[in-house]
Amino acid sequence: MALAESLSGGGARSTLLRAGLARRAEAVVIPLLALLAGLAVFGLFLLTQGKSPVDFFALVWKGAYGSAFSWQNTLSRAAPLLLSALCVALPARLGLVVIGGEGAIVLGGVAAGALAGPLAGAPAIVGLPLLAAAAMVVGGVWIGASGALRHLRGVNETIASLLLSYIAIALMNQLVEGPLRDPASLNKPSTAPLADQLRVGNMPGMDVHWGLAFGIAACVLSWVLIERTTWGFAARIAGGNLRAAEVQGLPVGRLIVGFTALGGAFAGLAGFFEVTAIHGSANASLAAGYGYTGILIAFLARQNTLAIIPVAILLAGFDASSGLVQRRMQLPDATVQVLQGLVFMAILMSETLYGRLRLFAAGKGA
Amino acid sequence: MKVIGQTPGPDAALAVETLGMTMRFGNFTALEDVSIRVAAGSFHALLGENGAGKSTLVKCIMGFYHATSGQLLVGGREARIADPRDARALGLGMVYQHFTLVPSLTVAENLVISRLDTPGVIDWRAERRALDAFMAAMPFRVPLDQQVSRLAAGEKQKLEILKQLYLGSRFLILDEPTSVLTPDEADEVLGHVRGLCAAGEVSVLMITHKFREVTAFADEVSVLRRGRLVGQGRVAELSHARMAAMMIGAEKEYVPAARKGSPGAPVLELSGIRATDRSGLKQIAIDSLTVRAGEIAGIAGISGNGQMELMEVLTGQRATSAGEIRVEGAPYRASRAEAQALAVRYLPEEPLKNACAPRMSVIDNIAFRSFDRKDGRAAFWLSPRSMKAQGTDLIDAFRVKAAVPDGPIAALSGGNVQRAVLARELTGAVRLLIISNPCFGLDFAAVAEIRARIVAARNAGAAVLLMSEDLDEVMELSDRILVMSEGRIDYEVAANEASLAEIGHHMGGHA
Numbered sequence: 001m002a003l004a005e006s007l008s009g010g011g012a013r014s015t016l017l018r019a020g021l022a023r024r025a026e027a028v029v030i031p032l033l034a035l036l037a038g039l040a041v042f043g044l045f046l047l048t049q050g051k052s053p054v055d056f057f058a059l060v061w062k063g064a065y066g067s068a069f070s071w072q073n074t075l076s077r078a079a080p081l082l083l084s085a086l087c088v089a090l091p092a093r094l095g096l097v098v099i100g101g102e103g104a105i106v107l108g109g110v111a112a113g114a115l116a117g118p119l120a121g122a123p124a125i126v127g128l129p130l131l132a133a134a135a136m137v138v139g140g141v142w143i144g145a146s147g148a149l150r151h152l153r154g155v156n157e158t159i160a161s162l163l164l165s166y167i168a169i170a171l172m173n174q175l176v177e178g179p180l181r182d183p184a185s186l187n188k189p190s191t192a193p194l195a196d197q198l199r200v201g202n203m204p205g206m207d208v209h210w211g212l213a214f215g216i217a218a219c220v221l222s223w224v225l226i227e228r229t230t231w232g233f234a235a236r237i238a239g240g241n242l243r244a245a246e247v248q249g250l251p252v253g254r255l256i257v258g259f260t261a262l263g264g265a266f267a268g269l270a271g272f273f274e275v276t277a278i279h280g281s282a283n284a285s286l287a288a289g290y291g292y293t294g295i296l297i298a299f300l301a302r303q304n305t306l307a308i309i310p311v312a313i314l315l316a317g318f319d320a321s322s323g324l325v326q327r328r329m330q331l332p333d334a335t336v337q338v339l340q341g342l343v344f345m346a347i348l349m350s351e352t353l354y355g356r357l358r359l360f361a362a363g364k365g366a
Numbered sequence: 367m368k369v370i371g372q373t374p375g376p377d378a379a380l381a382v383e384t385l386g387m388t389m390r391f392g393n394f395t396a397l398e399d400v401s402i403r404v405a406a407g408s409f410h411a412l413l414g415e416n417g418a419g420k421s422t423l424v425k426c427i428m429g430f431y432h433a434t435s436g437q438l439l440v441g442g443r444e445a446r447i448a449d450p451r452d453a454r455a456l457g458l459g460m461v462y463q464h465f466t467l468v469p470s471l472t473v474a475e476n477l478v479i480s481r482l483d484t485p486g487v488i489d490w491r492a493e494r495r496a497l498d499a500f501m502a503a504m505p506f507r508v509p510l511d512q513q514v515s516r517l518a519a520g521e522k523q524k525l526e527i528l529k530q531l532y533l534g535s536r537f538l539i540l541d542e543p544t545s546v547l548t549p550d551e552a553d554e555v556l557g558h559v560r561g562l563c564a565a566g567e568v569s570v571l572m573i574t575h576k577f578r579e580v581t582a583f584a585d586e587v588s589v590l591r592r593g594r595l596v597g598q599g600r601v602a603e604l605s606h607a608r609m610a611a612m613m614i615g616a617e618k619e620y621v622p623a624a625r626k627g628s629p630g631a632p633v634l635e636l637s638g639i640r641a642t643d644r645s646g647l648k649q650i651a652i653d654s655l656t657v658r659a660g661e662i663a664g665i666a667g668i669s670g671n672g673q674m675e676l677m678e679v680l681t682g683q684r685a686t687s688a689g690e691i692r693v694e695g696a697p698y699r700a701s702r703a704e705a706q707a708l709a710v711r712y713l714p715e716e717p718l719k720n721a722c723a724p725r726m727s728v729i730d731n732i733a734f735r736s737f738d739r740k741d742g743r744a745a746f747w748l749s750p751r752s753m754k755a756q757g758t759d760l761i762d763a764f765r766v767k768a769a770v771p772d773g774p775i776a777a778l779s780g781g782n783v784q785r786a787v788l789a790r791e792l793t794g795a796v797r798l799l800i801i802s803n804p805c806f807g808l809d810f811a812a813v814a815e816i817r818a819r820i821v822a823a824r825n826a827g828a829a830v831l832l833m834s835e836d837l838d839e840v841m842e843l844s845d846r847i848l849v850m851s852e853g854r855i856d857y858e859v860a861a862n863e864a865s866l867a868e869i870g871h872h873m874g875g876h877a
Contacts, residue, residue, distance in 0.1 A: 020772065023773070230738040230745055230748055231746075233737050236726065237726070240724065240725055240726050243719070244723055245723075246681065246683045247720060248735070249682065249701050249702030249704070249705045249706075250702055
């Protein structure tokens with residue numbers, strides 16, 4: 001009798017364990033399948049262009065992860081992607097779909113570039129934190145505005161943030177071609193070049209700038225915020241059911257504005273690193289599409305801020321290898337965008353699969 | 367006089383009759399042996415409380431459900447209706463409580479697309495001629511070229527009825543057709559329906575809660591209670607009091623739940639509250655409402671009379687245009703800090719929809735009240751371990767059947783979701799408990815347990831405000847009973863002096 005009880009108890013425990021595992025496995029396997037499906041469809045697309053998919057993926061591997069040099073290239077590109085993906089994933093925990101990170105990157109970069117002039121004489125220890133703070137404030141205000149419009153006026157945050165990013169790019173062009181333009185920048189209107197001590201350098205022992213470390217730290221801190229603090233828990237309640245959050249008296253408006261602004265601040269920080277570590281001044285190169293790739297990364301990572309780290313490195317690899325692929329296979333550079341688009345479509349379609357695959361149904365019946 | 371079995375003319379009203387209609391869902395009998403005859407050209411009202419079986423009956427007639435036993439006679443002949451299409455082919459039509467029109471299309475377009483045989487390419491000129499002729503023959507009209515989104519609610523409801531006539535329906539079921547209308551609009555629409563019946567164009571079976579409309583417009587009335595037909599007759603021969611008595615059931619001895627102690631000081635005080643209701647047409651006006659410590663004040667009322675809006679006002683989800691809410695004498699705006707300091711707790715109706723995050727775990731959902739406090743102070747760090755310990759304890763204490771405590775709460779049955787919410791809201795000292803329809807849709811065992819917990823909270827000194835559409839529940843639990851009707855509280859009585867007839871009378875509104 002006692003034996004039978006302990007046996008059945010053990011059975012129940014292992015069922016629970018299986019159910020928990022099944023839920024976790026589902027969150028990994030479905031995005032992975034979607035990624036593979038997207039890549040497969042892209043392979044078909046290459047065949048219609050008379051190119052070999054095998055050659056393509058071999059080249060991507062080589063260009064992205066094949067050598068120390070390609071790894072460094074990939075990781076440098078991952079830095080802004082990590083930060084811009086957070087601009088999507090943080091609001092997503094409140095059930096908001098923000099796709100305007102590009103605007104926050106651009107304006108964050110402009111803010112850093114503009115403030116670098118007056119701070120040209122300041123030491124790095126003072127100047128860099130100030131530039132970073134300015135970039136984060138501007139980015140935060142820009143995306144936070146989408147959240148505020150949503151909460152106060154019921155404006156759709158997806159459309160608002162997208163349109164705001166167009167405005168941001170226009171504003172950047174206006175500023176760098178007008179009041180902030182360095183007269184010496186002839187072909188490509190830019191702000192004045194940054195003083196040497198305001199340039200962010202590489203991390204010791206590698207040819208990758210500090211943005212990567214900050215990006216990874218931001219992802220980890222965001223995870224801690226969401227999973228381990230009461231604010232993050234409140235945000236998850238509001239994202240899970242707004243009415244329930246209201247009945248609990250949670251400050252829904254402050255959460256919405258706070259999380260969108262934090263996401264925007266991270267995107268602004270990406271702009272800061274683009275200016276201080278890559279370009280050396282603010283110009284149109286800031287609008288490189290990192291904000292849009294960040295959307296794809298956040299969705300692939302299922303809005304999990306830790307999962308953003310590997311996914312961003314994966315997608316940065318596609319980016320890093322595009323030059324090599326172009327040269328060797330005579331493919332236009334838009335090819336990588338086709339790839340990204342197909343993967344994104346596959347991810348969006350895979351959203352409908354959750355809870356429907358037999359394989360993971362173990363937890364349901366229990 | 368029509369001979370039974372004779373085929374009615376194509377444009378004549380249809381007689382419809384149910385014979386011993388019974389509908390069971392598993393062990394639950396929603397409808398038992400109901401026989402109702404709607405004579406050709408008559409206006410028949412169907413009265414009953416929520417859950418009395420009105421919807422089940424009309425769904426059986428319209429082919430949405432297949433009755434477990436019983437027959438349906440249409441025009442005196444037995445009809446077998448397999449699905450709503452069959453009902454439509456026989457000339458049975460239904461107008462739903464909410465509009466089924468396409469707002470962005472015109473009236474003419476809505477009519478044409480509602481047909482089953484709309485061709486792929488529409489000859490608008492021919493359709494227009496046919497529609498003009500159709501409208502000309504109707505006793506009331508809606509402008510054909512108007513976009514539906516620009517029509518007032520009353521016009522839309524008229525269009526819904528015209529649409530049924532256009533589709534050839536000769537027997538109409540109207541499901542609370544006036545719930546989205548102002549009283550004037552309601553009178554106009556029902557006046558037209560009455561005219562159509564008198565002209566012999568249609569027969570009507572109208573589900574309603576409003577006695578006034580029954581008396582003013584219907585010929586006959588049938589009353590359902592708990593799935594049974596409990597009364598029937600000519601409207602001219604029935605008083606409102608008689609109808610209310612039939613609807614609510616015979617005077618019976620209510621056994622109030624065991625209680626101890628008597629009411630103490632006022633905890634919740636509302637004065638001069640004004641707010642707009644969901645439709646934006648009507649006002650919620652609570653002039654004065656007080657709930658004392660150690661008492662349950664029960665608000666009875668038929669659904670849609672402002673209870674939901676009052677709940678939203680009390681939870682801070684609906685703005686008020688005037689008035690004041692006080693808890694323990696202090697102004698109360700339902701912020702989290704106030705709710706925590708004053709120990710105000712809520713049990714909204716449909717807990718999964720209004721009080722839980724369905725995809726978060728049972729343990730997380732139970733932690734909603736307390737996750738941000740630790741040792742009486744605001745906490746920044748979440749403590750998953752103590753949340754899990756507390757959640758597991760409460761799951762045991764409130765006997766929540768949750769196979770996977772860290773699985774999503776949406777996987778639980780309704781009774782267990784409500785137990786989990788109770789576990790959350792009733793833990794710790796509770797000064798004020800605000801409840802709406804706590805047992806709606808739950809099985810017998812869960813109902814008894816949840817009611818016992820509510821009474822236990824009262825006995826422990828909490829002030830309880832209970833809003834419920836289930837009159838039995840209000841009678842059983844309350845120390846004091848209030849009736850809400852048309853957004854106002856217009857009757858109040860101590861539970862031991864309450865008479866069902868009197869309460870029913872006030873629930874029906876404008877007696």
